[in-house]
Amino acid sequence: MILQTRGIGKSFGSVVALRDVSMGVAAGEVTCVLGDNGAGKSTLIKILSGVHAHDAGAYLVDGAEVRFSSPREALDRGVATVYQDLAMIPLMSVWRNFFLGSEPRRRLAFDVARARRVAREELRAMGIDIRDVDQPVGTLSGGERQSVAIARAVYFGARVLILDEPTSALGVKQAGVVLRYIARARDRGLGVVLITHNPHHAYPLGDRFLLLNRGTSLGEYGKSDITKEELTGLMAGGAELDELSHELRRP
Amino acid sequence: MTAAADERVVRPGLARRLLVRPELGAVVGLVAVFAFFGAQSPVFRSPDGVANWLDPAATLGIMAVAVALLMIGGEFDLSAGVLTGTSGLVVVTLSTRYGFDVWAAMAAGLVVALAVGFANGIVVTRTRLPSFVVTLGTFLMLQGINLGATKAITGTVQVGGLRRAPGYEQASAVLAGTVEIGGTSFRVAILWWVLVTAAATWVLMRTRAGNWIFAVGGDERAARAMGVPAARVKIALFMTTAAAAWLVGTTLALRYTSVQANVGIGQEFIYIVAAVIGGCLLTGGYGSAIGASVGAVIFGMADKGIVFLGWDADWFKFFLGAMLLLATLANRLVRRYAEEVRR
Numbered sequence: 001m002i003l004q005t006r007g008i009g010k011s012f013g014s015v016v017a018l019r020d021v022s023m024g025v026a027a028g029e030v031t032c033v034l035g036d037n038g039a040g041k042s043t044l045i046k047i048l049s050g051v052h053a054h055d056a057g058a059y060l061v062d063g064a065e066v067r068f069s070s071p072r073e074a075l076d077r078g079v080a081t082v083y084q085d086l087a088m089i090p091l092m093s094v095w096r097n098f099f100l101g102s103e104p105r106r107r108l109a110f111d112v113a114r115a116r117r118v119a120r121e122e123l124r125a126m127g128i129d130i131r132d133v134d135q136p137v138g139t140l141s142g143g144e145r146q147s148v149a150i151a152r153a154v155y156f157g158a159r160v161l162i163l164d165e166p167t168s169a170l171g172v173k174q175a176g177v178v179l180r181y182i183a184r185a186r187d188r189g190l191g192v193v194l195i196t197h198n199p200h201h202a203y204p205l206g207d208r209f210l211l212l213n214r215g216t217s218l219g220e221y222g223k224s225d226i227t228k229e230e231l232t233g234l235m236a237g238g239a240e241l242d243e244l245s246h247e248l249r250r251p
Numbered sequence: 252m253t254a255a256a257d258e259r260v261v262r263p264g265l266a267r268r269l270l271v272r273p274e275l276g277a278v279v280g281l282v283a284v285f286a287f288f289g290a291q292s293p294v295f296r297s298p299d300g301v302a303n304w305l306d307p308a309a310t311l312g313i314m315a316v317a318v319a320l321l322m323i324g325g326e327f328d329l330s331a332g333v334l335t336g337t338s339g340l341v342v343v344t345l346s347t348r349y350g351f352d353v354w355a356a357m358a359a360g361l362v363v364a365l366a367v368g369f370a371n372g373i374v375v376t377r378t379r380l381p382s383f384v385v386t387l388g389t390f391l392m393l394q395g396i397n398l399g400a401t402k403a404i405t406g407t408v409q410v411g412g413l414r415r416a417p418g419y420e421q422a423s424a425v426l427a428g429t430v431e432i433g434g435t436s437f438r439v440a441i442l443w444w445v446l447v448t449a450a451a452t453w454v455l456m457r458t459r460a461g462n463w464i465f466a467v468g469g470d471e472r473a474a475r476a477m478g479v480p481a482a483r484v485k486i487a488l489f490m491t492t493a494a495a496a497w498l499v500g501t502t503l504a505l506r507y508t509s510v511q512a513n514v515g516i517g518q519e520f521i522y523i524v525a526a527v528i529g530g531c532l533l534t535g536g537y538g539s540a541i542g543a544s545v546g547a548v549i550f551g552m553a554d555k556g557i558v559f560l561g562w563d564a565d566w567f568k569f570f571l572g573a574m575l576l577l578a579t580l581a582n583r584l585v586r587r588y589a590e591e592v593r594r
Contacts, residue, residue: 072478087476089469091536092462100466101477103459110459 001026002062002191003048003079003160009056010043017043020057021217023210025160025191030182032202033195034235035212041195044212045162048193049081050074080158082149084165090138094130095119097137098152118155126151127184143174147181160191167201179205199235203228211235273530274542276581277549280528280574284549288556295552295559298435305437308551309444310499312544314518315525316444316451317495319543321488322526323455325468325535326375326382328492330367330389332518336397338364338500339510344404346416353418353505361497367393368493372486394516401512411509419505426498427505440502444544447495451540464488469536524571525550528578530585537585549574 004024010017018040025031035041046052047059050068058065061077068074071081088097098119104111119133128147130140137145146166153161163182167175179201186192186205196202202209209226211218211234218234226234289296295304314331321328338360345356371389375382401408413419426443429436455461466474467481475481496515504510527533528549529542553570557563 085473087473089466089473089536091469092465096462096465100462100474101479103462105459109453109457110462112457 001060003193004060004063005044005048005054005057006060007057008044008047008054008059010047010052010054017215018047019216021210021212022057023208023217023220025193025208027159027191028186028189029207030186030192030194030205031208031210032206033193033210033212034197034199034202034231036197036235038214039212040215041197041212042164043215045081045164045193045195048074049079049162075156075158078157078159079162080153080156080160081162081164082146082153082166084169088137088145088149091136093136094123094133094140094148098122098133098148098155102156122151122155123148126154126181128181141174142170143177146170146178150178150181150185154185154188154190158190160193161185162193162195164195165197166194167196167198175201197235199228199232203231273537273539273582273585274545275530276578277529277542277545280549280578281545281552284552284556288552288559292556292559295556298433300555300559302435302437304551304555305441305548306551307554308544308548309438309440310502311518311521311525311550312444312547313440313447313495313499314492314522315529315543315547316448316540317492318522319526319529319531319538319540320451320455320464321492322523322531322533322535323468323538324464324485324488325471326485326488327386327523328371328489329383329386329519330371330393331386331492331496331522332515332520333390333393333397334364334367334493334496334515335500335503335518336510336512336515337367337393338497339504339514340397340401340410340512342501342504343410343413343508343510344401346418347410347412348404351416353413353416353422355418356416357422357501360501361494364493364497364500365490368490369486371493372482372489375489376482376485390519394513398512408512409509410512413504413508419508423505426502443498443502444547447498448540448544455540460484460487465536467535521550521571524575524578527582528574530578530582532582532585533579546578 001024006022007020009019009021021040021044023031023033033041033044043052047054050071050073053067053069060066061079066077074081089100092100095116099115104114104118106114116133123130123133126147128144128151130144130148137148140148150161150163166178166182170178182192182194183205194202194205207223208220209231210220292300294300314335318328318331341360341363342353342356345351345359346353351359367389371382371386374380374385378385398408401410404410426439428439430439430442455464463474463479463484466477466479467484471481500515503514525546526538526543528546529539529544531538531543554567557566557570
């Protein structure tokens with residue numbers, strides 16, 4: 001396991017946002033975190049990515065306990081987070097965005113030739129088919145942007161990628177494209193934590209599934225322990241869905 | 252990526268890439284304005300005529316370039332015009348009333364200008380108020396200081412007599428002199444303008460600071476998230492604009508050897524208009540230093556061309572407004588293209 005939590009928890013004042021959650025991700029594996037809104041998914045990723053410090057349990061990176069006080073610290077340990085809004089500037093070109101904040105330098109200047117070349121190579125290595133690295137990011141599709149953000153995190157030394165709902169704003173086809181790049185990152189040996197509320201996206205890709213509900217864990221399952229139907233059922237809160245369909249039936 | 256590597260680049264690529272250059276509109280305007288005045292006035296297209304309209308283009312251009320950088324960084328500076336007056340007044344007052352050598356007075360003027368720029372930057376980045384409002388405040392305060400202090404010191408609304416101050420000859424040769432090229436004398440300010448444009452273009456396109464300027468103007472929150480020191484970038488931009496105002500104010504003071512206390516008022520809008528004609532978006536994140544310089548040349552041409560044609564100089568204002576409207580419309584198209592999202 002590159003990254004692991006043991007009985008981790010976090011409260012904000014009197015509100016317990018997360019309680020006793022244990023999960024882990026290994027190199028070359030995908031761990032999916034599933035749950036409805038308010039289940040504690042975002043609290044969990046904020047702990048993993050260093051935005052919040054946990055106040056119960058243990059957080060381990062490479063088997064050693066850590067307590068991150070900033071996203072920068074997490075990044076230095078190779079834990080990179082790609083948020084939904086991606087932190088990209090629409091009017092700037094792909095290569096300028098790729099290196100934003102970490103521009104390669106040659107003497108005093110920004111090594112533009114190298115930035116262009118590396119951005120192009122890295123995107124290609126991830127199998128990302130960008131027409132032209134000079135085009136503004138704003139002209140890319142949502143899926144392409146997501147993919148560029150993933151490639152950027154990989155290039156800057158991520159060993160674990162935390163992806164926050166990467167497919168939620170995308171159409172079916174674009175979501176497929178992004179899932180393919182996530183698989184590509186996994187095949188390159190990265191550990192991936194995929195946060196989603198879509199079991200259809202999670203099941204084919206995931207090796208391990210953590211289900212959250214109301215801030216607590218409903219359990220972590222290996223792929224062999226659970227079927228897609230069971231996963232979907234647990235996600236939707238099985239009994240609740242039965243009740244809902246009963247309510248919605250024509251009188 | 253070469254054209255062969257991806258067939259989709261070829262088709263929409265060239266036309267759209269040309270269209271998306273921020274300077275394109277300004278260059279088209281430049282050709283049109285030159286053709287218009289050049290066709291009707293032989294003097295306008297003669298070397299003497301060129302030297303004549305390049306002069307206002309130079310002093311305006313230095314300011315427009317600095318203002319363009321600031322606008323790309325997402326901010327405005329309405330105090331830039333009056334600050335040229337403040338800088339000039341400091342230089343002339345110190346060297347004629349307080350016995351400063353002109354060079355020392357210029358150094359003091361630069362310190363004052365940079366302090367004003369720093370204050371603008373600090374207030375804008377700390378309070379997150381729109382820079383439009385903050386620098387409007389600075390504009391009014393400086394306007395008051397310029398008039399009030401000048402009246403208190405000289406009893407009139409101008410200070411003069413710089414010619415007799417020690418160091419005037421050398422300082423004047425460096426900033427306000429002329430250079431003979433092929434029998435035509437060009438103002439030295441033109442050289443400074445070219446240098447400023449070249450330096451600004453290099454910073455913008457070829458340094459990390461340039462990348463950061465585009466980023467803070469494009470989306471400050473995202474830029475911060477990627478580790479860009481947004482506040483420092485913005486403060487540096489306000490100080491750059493202030494330094495440009497000092498350069499221009501000092502140049503004009505040395506040239507005329509006296510400064511009116513109301514000089515520079517109203518110029519701030521012309522700087523912004525030149526930058527917008529040069530392709531800067533009012534919303535930030537996009538634009539070019541060369542474009543702003545081209546915008547300044549258009550103004551220089553119109554300013555002098557209207558005189559060459561014997562028209563009333565008031566028509567210049569009409570021209571200013573029409574150009575601004577056209578340029579803003581053209582820029583909006585560019586932005587739409589650049590931000591359109593294909594899902």
